[in-house]
Amino acid sequence: MFAASRIQTRAFSASARQLTKVSVLGAAGGIGQPLSLLLKLNPRVSELALYDIRGAPGVGADLSHINTKSTVKGYEPTASGLADALKGSEIVLIPAGVPRKPGMTRDDLFNTNASIVRDLAKACAESCPEANILVISNPVNSTVPIVSEIFKKAGVYNPKRLFGVTTLDVVRASRFVSEIKGTDPKDENITVVGGHSGVTIVPLFSQSKHPELSKNEQLIHRVQFGGDEVVKAKDGAGSATLSMAMAGARMAESLLRAAQGEKGVIEPTFVDSPLYKDQGIDFFASKVELGPNGVEKIYPVGPIDEVEQKLLDACLVDLKKNIQKGKDFVAANPGK
Numbered sequence: 001m002f003a004a005s006r007i008q009t010r011a012f013s014a015s016a017r018q019l020t021k022v023s024v025l026g027a028a029g030g031i032g033q034p035l036s037l038l039l040k041l042n043p044r045v046s047e048l049a050l051y052d053i054r055g056a057p058g059v060g061a062d063l064s065h066i067n068t069k070s071t072v073k074g075y076e077p078t079a080s081g082l083a084d085a086l087k088g089s090e091i092v093l094i095p096a097g098v099p100r101k102p103g104m105t106r107d108d109l110f111n112t113n114a115s116i117v118r119d120l121a122k123a124c125a126e127s128c129p130e131a132n133i134l135v136i137s138n139p140v141n142s143t144v145p146i147v148s149e150i151f152k153k154a155g156v157y158n159p160k161r162l163f164g165v166t167t168l169d170v171v172r173a174s175r176f177v178s179e180i181k182g183t184d185p186k187d188e189n190i191t192v193v194g195g196h197s198g199v200t201i202v203p204l205f206s207q208s209k210h211p212e213l214s215k216n217e218q219l220i221h222r223v224q225f226g227g228d229e230v231v232k233a234k235d236g237a238g239s240a241t242l243s244m245a246m247a248g249a250r251m252a253e254s255l256l257r258a259a260q261g262e263k264g265v266i267e268p269t270f271v272d273s274p275l276y277k278d279q280g281i282d283f284f285a286s287k288v289e290l291g292p293n294g295v296e297k298i299y300p301v302g303p304i305d306e307v308e309q310k311l312l313d314a315c316l317v318d319l320k321k322n323i324q325k326g327k328d329f330v331a332a333n334p335g336k
């Protein structure tokens with residue numbers, strides 16, 4: 001037992017020395033800056049490439065003074081700057097785009113963010129077609145299908161490498177439950193399935209240590225509309241940035257752990273999924289085991305109670321429309 005664990009530790013420390021380039025698109029923004037900071041502190045990252053339409057060289061210079069071993073560079077806002085930032089990337093995180101103001105839904109961001117994500121996806125398809133693409137820009141339910149359509153058009157789509165980042169919903173659910181129960185959030189793993197906006201966010205408390213919480217309407221509402229809480233509190237200055245940076249860094253870390261040989265790394269995330277394809281729903285967030293090739297295994301939703309079934313039914317109706325909206329956008333606006 002002891003010898004086996006020593007061998008395993010040696011294997012991990014050897015693989016942790018792998019060269020791993022991670023890039024952040026939208027790196028000078030509210031999410032981009034703290035996310036880049038957390039990635040600079042991650043010993044699994046050897047090279048950090050920062051891109052934004054403004055300010056990335058400054059953020060890069062600032063982070064480059066932190067005494068961790070990785071190199072950091074902020075690239076110029078040009079097509080060649082973007083291509084250079086992306087080349088050789090194993091993971092690309094995309095928090096580029098506008099955030100909500102009070103009174104807006106995530107869908108209200110579509111008109112601005114759809115073309116931003118489309119154009120960045122094109123650059124990824126050209127410069128790093130094999131990278132894991134982690135989409136943070138809202139509305140995630142539509143921006144992820146936009147990326148997949150662009151990759152399909154370029155002939156480089158690998159469904160195992162595309163992820164909508166829904167980790168913040170999981171992080172919130174864990175924290176909110178721990179507040180109610182007076183427990184340590186690290187012991188509260190709540191699966192959240194569906195998508196990432198309002199009623200498409202479906203927490204499955206019946207599968208947690210506290211199945212009775214699936215009847216707690218206030219808690220369910222808080223998980224589904226946690227983003228609104230922050231938008232309201234920031235009062236026009238944007239939406240969640242710091243908690244999102246933590247959640248994005250956690251998702252990237254999970255992918256890196258899996259890529260570097262660790263088994264059994266599971267995160268709920270929004271992926272190209274077989275679960276509801278028969279209902280015309282191509283993407284769905286459920287528990288996903290990660291591996292060196294990205295998605296290793298997609299878990300079904302599993303047993304849920306009556307309340308959750310109703311939530312899931314409502315989720316699927318909206319999700320289908322959101323996904324179609326992303327696909328239709330690329331068909332009508334293929335870009336240059």
Ligand SMILES: NC(=O)c1ccc[n+]([C@@H]2O[C@H](COP(=O)([O-])OP(=O)(O)OC[C@H]3O[C@@H](n4cnc5c(N)ncnc54)[C@H](O)[C@@H]3O)[C@@H](O)[C@H]2O)c1
Nearest residue numbers: 026028029030031052053096097098099136137138168244
């Ligand atoms: N998935 C989630 O759980 C989640 C959580 C929070 C926020 N978000 C979303 O993330 C996005 C960013 O939020 P934020 O608070 O960081 O916004 P922000 O305005 O602070 O930052 C966005 C950054 O994107 C940059 N940008 C715009 N167009 C770009 C382009 N074409 N290429 C590169 N960079 C570009 C901007 O210059 C800016 O620095 C929003 O759409 C927001 O809704 C998602």
Ligand SMILES: O=C(O)C[C@H](O)C(=O)O
Nearest residue numbers: 100106138227228239240
């Ligand atoms: O609420 C938002 O608009 C940002 C993000 O999607 C969140 O869940 O905090």
